[in-house]
Amino acid sequence: MDILRFLTAGSVDDGKSTLIGRLLYDSKSIMVDQLEAIERSTKNREEGQVDLALLTDGLRAEREQGITIDVAYKYFSTPKRKFIIADTPGHIQYTRNMVTGASNSDLAIILIDARHGVVEQTRRHSIIVSLLNLPHVVVAINKMDLVKYSQDVYNDIVIDYAQVAKSLGLKNVSYIPISALNGDNIVEKAQTMPWYEGESLLGLLETVEVHEDINLTEGRFPVQYVIRPQTDELHDYRGYAGKIISGIYRKGDKVVVQPSGVESTISAVEIGGEEVEEAFAPQSAVLHLKDDVDISRGDMIVKQDAPVQVAQEFEVVLCWMSNTPLVPRNKYLLQINSRTVRCVVKELEYKLNVNTLEKELSPVSAGLNDVVKATIKTASPIAFDAYRKLRANGGAVLIDETSNVTVGACMISTEATEKPFWPEI
Amino acid sequence: MSSYTLDYLDQLESEAIHIFREVAGQFERPALLFSGGKDSIVLVHLALKAFRPGKFPFPLVHIDTGHNFEEALDFRDYLADKIGEKLIVRHVEDTIKAKGLTEQKGKLPSRNGLQTYTLLDTIEEFEFDACIGGARRDEEKARAKERIFSVRDEFGSWDPKLQRPELWNTYNGKINKGENVRVFPISNWTELDIWNYIRREKIELPSIYFAHEREVLEFEGRLVATNEFVQLHDDDVITRKVVRYRTVGDMTCTAAVESSASTLDDIINEIIATNTSERGQTRIDDRVSEAAMEDRKKNGYF
Numbered sequence: 096m097d098i099l100r101f102l103t104a105g106s107v108d109d110g111k112s113t114l115i116g117r118l119l120y121d122s123k124s125i126m127v128d129q130l131e132a133i134e135r136s137t138k139n140r141e142e143g144q145v146d147l148a149l150l151t152d153g154l155r156a157e158r159e160q161g162i163t164i165d166v167a168y169k170y171f172s173t174p175k176r177k178f179i180i181a182d183t184p185g186h187i188q189y190t191r192n193m194v195t196g197a198s199n200s201d202l203a204i205i206l207i208d209a210r211h212g213v214v215e216q217t218r219r220h221s222i223i224v225s226l227l228n229l230p231h232v233v234v235a236i237n238k239m240d241l242v243k244y245s246q247d248v249y250n251d252i253v254i255d256y257a258q259v260a261k262s263l264g265l266k267n268v269s270y271i272p273i274s275a276l277n278g279d280n281i282v283e284k285a286q287t288m289p290w291y292e293g294e295s296l297l298g299l300l301e302t303v304e305v306h307e308d309i310n311l312t313e314g315r316f317p318v319q320y321v322i323r324p325q326t327d328e329l330h331d332y333r334g335y336a337g338k339i340i341s342g343i344y345r346k347g348d349k350v351v352v353q354p355s356g357v358e359s360t361i362s363a364v365e366i367g368g369e370e371v372e373e374a375f376a377p378q379s380a381v382l383h384l385k386d387d388v389d390i391s392r393g394d395m396i397v398k399q400d401a402p403v404q405v406a407q408e409f410e411v412v413l414c415w416m417s418n419t420p421l422v423p424r425n426k427y428l429l430q431i432n433s434r435t436v437r438c439v440v441k442e443l444e445y446k447l448n449v450n451t452l453e454k455e456l457s458p459v460s461a462g463l464n465d466v467v468k469a470t471i472k473t474a475s476p477i478a479f480d481a482y483r484k485l486r487a488n489g490g491a492v493l494i495d496e497t498s499n500v501t502v503g504a505c506m507i508s509t510e511a512t513e514k515p516f517w518p519e520i
Numbered sequence: 521m522s523s524y525t526l527d528y529l530d531q532l533e534s535e536a537i538h539i540f541r542e543v544a545g546q547f548e549r550p551a552l553l554f555s556g557g558k559d560s561i562v563l564v565h566l567a568l569k570a571f572r573p574g575k576f577p578f579p580l581v582h583i584d585t586g587h588n589f590e591e592a593l594d595f596r597d598y599l600a601d602k603i604g605e606k607l608i609v610r611h612v613e614d615t616i617k618a619k620g621l622t623e624q625k626g627k628l629p630s631r632n633g634l635q636t637y638t639l640l641d642t643i644e645e646f647e648f649d650a651c652i653g654g655a656r657r658d659e660e661k662a663r664a665k666e667r668i669f670s671v672r673d674e675f676g677s678w679d680p681k682l683q684r685p686e687l688w689n690t691y692n693g694k695i696n697k698g699e700n701v702r703v704f705p706i707s708n709w710t711e712l713d714i715w716n717y718i719r720r721e722k723i724e725l726p727s728i729y730f731a732h733e734r735e736v737l738e739f740e741g742r743l744v745a746t747n748e749f750v751q752l753h754d755d756d757v758i759t760r761k762v763v764r765y766r767t768v769g770d771m772t773c774t775a776a777v778e779s780s781a782s783t784l785d786d787i788i789n790e791i792i793a794t795n796t797s798e799r800g801q802t803r804i805d806d807r808v809s810e811a812a813m814e815d816r817k818k819n820g821y822f
Contacts, residue, residue: 098528128800165680167664168657170710177528179708191685198687306525319541322574329573336570338538338689343524368572375524379537379570392545416685430690433545490688499671499694501684 096172099305100179102196102229104220105206110237114206114275115169115182118297121282124171166196175301185216190449190464191416193223194504198490201305202231204296209242209272213255219449225263226412226466226506228483230308232260232268233299239288240274246290262452267303271296309376313480314342314350314398315488317432318390322381334365334381335390340432340487342398344382345373349399352390353478358399359384376487393434395478403478403488410508412447412482413440414466417495417502421461427502429473431491437474438493444468471505482506529717533566536705538689539668540570543650543703544577546693550650550703551643554580554607556588556596557768558725559654559706562714564599565723566705578652579606583638585631586613587749587770595726610642627751628744628772640676643700650693652703658710659799668707674698711798712791719784731764731782742775742802766791767802775802 105111119125169180181196183189197203203224207217224232234256242248249272260268271280272291279285282297294302322334344350348361363383364374374380382396390396397403415421421440429438445454447466461467482489483506493503526534543550552567554560567576580600584593600607612631615621615638624630643651657664667683669691684692693701706714718725736743737750738757744750746758749772763776764787781787794801 096528097525098531126797126800127795128797165665165683167661168708169664170658170708172710172712177710177713195685195687199689309524311524319538320545320577322571324574332573334574336541338534338541340689367569377531377534378526379534379541428694430692432690433542487688490690492685492687492690492692494692494694496694499692499696501686501692504685504687 096174096176097306098177098179099202099300099303100181100200101202101204101300102181102183102193102200102224103204103206104183104193104224105185105204105216105237109185109206109208110275111185111206112182114204114235114237114273114281115180117275117278117281118178118180119169119171121278122171122173122297166192173297173301178300185220187216187219187449188464190219190223190466191414191504193220194227194414194416197223197227197229198504200227200229201308202233202300202303203229204233204235207234207236207252207256209236209238209248209252212252213259215450217256218259218451221259221263221265222447222449222452225265226414228486228506230266230305231303232265233296234268234270235275235296236270236272237275239272239279240277244272244279244287246288249291269293269299271299310341310485310487311343311375312341313401313403313485314344314348314396315340315403315478315480315485316342316344316380316382316396317434318392318394318396319433320392321390333387334383335396336379336381337396337433338379339374339376341376341485342401343373343375344380344398350384351397351399351402352388353395353397353403354405354476355389355394356405357386357388359386359388361385393436395432395434397478403480404509405476405478407474407476408441408470408472409479410444410468410470411491411505412466412508413461413469413493413506414504415461415463415502416504417500418463419495419502421465421467421503422459423469426496428494428496429471429477429491429505430494431477431479432488434477435494436477437496438471440493441470441472444470468508479507481509483508529713529720532706532709532713533569533717535689535708536563536566537570539691539703539705540567540652542669542691542693543652544571546691547650547701549646549648550578550652551581551608551646551648552576552578552652553654554582554596554600555654555768556582556592556594556599556726557654558714558718558729559656561595561599561723561725562706562709562717563652563654564603565721568603576605579608581608581610581642581646581648581651583635583642584609584611584613585635585770586611587631587772589726589728589745589765589768589771591726591728592768595724599724608642608646610638610645612638614638615641627739627753629749629751630773631770632773636676643676648700649695650701650703652705654706655702655704656709656711656714657704657707666704666707668704669693670702670704671695672700672702676700678702712788715784715788715791719788726768728765728768729787731762731780731786733760734763734776735760736763736776739775743778744775745771747771765802766798769802777801 167182183193183196273280320336362385365381446458480488489507491505764779
């Protein structure tokens with residue numbers, strides 16, 4: 096049994112909260128007392144069915160206004176998998192929340208209202224999914240009950256969306272006709288759509304192969320903390336604690352410490368305080384090196400057979416997340432895995448319209464929810480990979496040093512990796 | 521390549537260890553809030569995996585409400601002693617006396633609200649900049665929205681609308697003087713994950729989690745252990761029942777469940793079969809209003 100982390104993209108109008116409520120309800124993850132609480136709330140509002148959307152609206156303001164204002168995480172399990180849902184709001188003013196939810200997801204469910212087909216919002220969500228490079232996409236065409244379960248309506252939407260997916264280079268796209276309200280094709284195959292030959296949504300979520308998404312070939316080990324007991328019996332113990340974000344580490348492996356470039360060899364690998372033969376992503380481990388080298392938090396132990404990029408200046412696609420605009424030449428802290436360095440955002444090359452993919456060249460600033468291409472220069476070198484090649488080592492956040500707030504999300508790009516998907520970026 | 525796969529518990533464990541080490545790497549004076557309850561016991565187990573053979577880079581801290589179960593307190597002391605880590609205990613009783621605070625009245629007077637005062641005082645006393653806690657997002661709707669690194673102001677307040685975006689596995693622990701961060705390494709674990717992990721890792725627990733006979737008061741459909749803090753009346757129904765605790769909080773706000781589960785296997789089977797949520801079944805303090813937890817968190821509660 097493993098874990099699938101997925102994001103649901105859509106708005107309340109598309110039935111997103113109802114879909115999540117339905118998954119939780121039908122997988123029996125909603126308990127009687129929670130259901131009773133919803134029933135009480137539903138009675139406070141209008142007559143009718145239990146409003147499954149209330150399950151995910153956690154904050155009082157959201158319940159009162161019937162909206163979702165933040166990322167909420169929900170959990171359910173089947174005998175095959177544990178699922179973590181990042182439930183994010185769909186409107187354009189919440190782009191940053193969707194980016195946040197997508198950053199930790201393996202899969203996105205993009206909801207389309209069967210009555211409206213592919214709309215501006217669908218494109219925006221797909222662009223964000225593509226920007227964050229999610230390995231799997233499920234297009235859930237919802238409210239099929241309102242179009243008389245029409246196969247023609249479904250087929251037309253599939254053809255339309257396939258265009259979007261192609262232009263954005265989305266990978267592993269699946270399509271499912273559903274009715275979240277009635278539970279059609281959610282857990283069980285629906286009787287109402289005999290023409291649909293694929294799996295139910297849950298069936299698909301249970302079987303999507305996510306293990307292949309973990310990179311086991313390029314060893315990256317950001318050092319978080321150095322363990323030095325300094326006791327009599329462990330006087331010389333010096334273990335580098337961190338999480339393997341990609342690759343496999345074994346005793347005897349040749350490594351390079353970045354950004355210093357010092358070479359050494361692994362002398363021992365430990366997990367949970369015990370020596371092991373090897374450790375692999377995404378395990379937390381402790382590495383020991385043969386040589387006495389100067390390593391501290393923020394350094395990266397890289398496998399010699401898979402070099403990492405080390406640079407002080409690089410291009411990023413950046414989603415701005417603060418009300419205070421980003422102006423070129425502004426200085427921030429850049430945090431990538433365990434390393435934090437000062438940086439300056441140099442020129443903004445263009446601003447991307449997340450609804451149309453149109454570019455506005457050389458914008459003077461970027462505001463909340465804007466996506467821009469920019470160049471960043473850091474005060475000292477960082478070790479990174481292109482985000483599209485290795486998600487785990489290509490994402491960084493910007494922190495405003497005066498407020499300490501996280502203000503931007505950067506996907507580091509290099510032309511070679513980006514071109515196939517983003518021909519014009 | 522198929523052998524390089526991680527079980528879901530291994531993935532959760534690795535994520536939690538990573539979070540622990542981020543705390544160690546980013547903060548100067550962290551603390552691990554430890555109550556002797558199952559979730560904080562799991563935290564200690566994870567911290568051992570994160571830092572051994574080194575010492576913990578933080579003390580264990582317990583805010584003792586004075587209404588705690590003896591079994592949990594004994595276990596707290598036993599475990600701290602066994603692993604040889606420093607334990608700091610601060611008492612709500614002392615805060616009540618020193619500050620002239622007013623205790624809640626009623627049949628089941630809770631010290632949940634007062635606990636926040638002692639916690640904030642303790643944070644100030646030791647200048648803690650990060651407090652690691654065992655809250656999980658599956659526990660409650662407001663918690664489902666909380667970050668893994670949750671920034672609090674000097675009043676301990678959580679502002680749900682001003683949370684920092686938390687991307688990838690990057691946790692921003694930068695704070696101003698006087699602020700602190702609450703850190704939740706087991707945010708993504710569910711109740712069942714916790715029990716399955718306890719079983720797999722053979723983690724010791726206080727006896728109170730397993731079936732035992734106890735004198736209980738039947739109160740609004742809940743079973744509350746009789747004790748010196750519960751105000752009993754002549755018409756109260758008091759019986760002896762075989763019960764266990766699904767959560768362990770204050771004696772006045774935690775209900776027992778009728779159960780004969782005496783092993784971890786029994787408990788896990790019961791939890792799989794149950795149709796009531798953990799807090800719904802056992803926490804009397806969450807039922808006050810629909811936003812009870814949200815309000816408490818805004819006021820500095822964990």
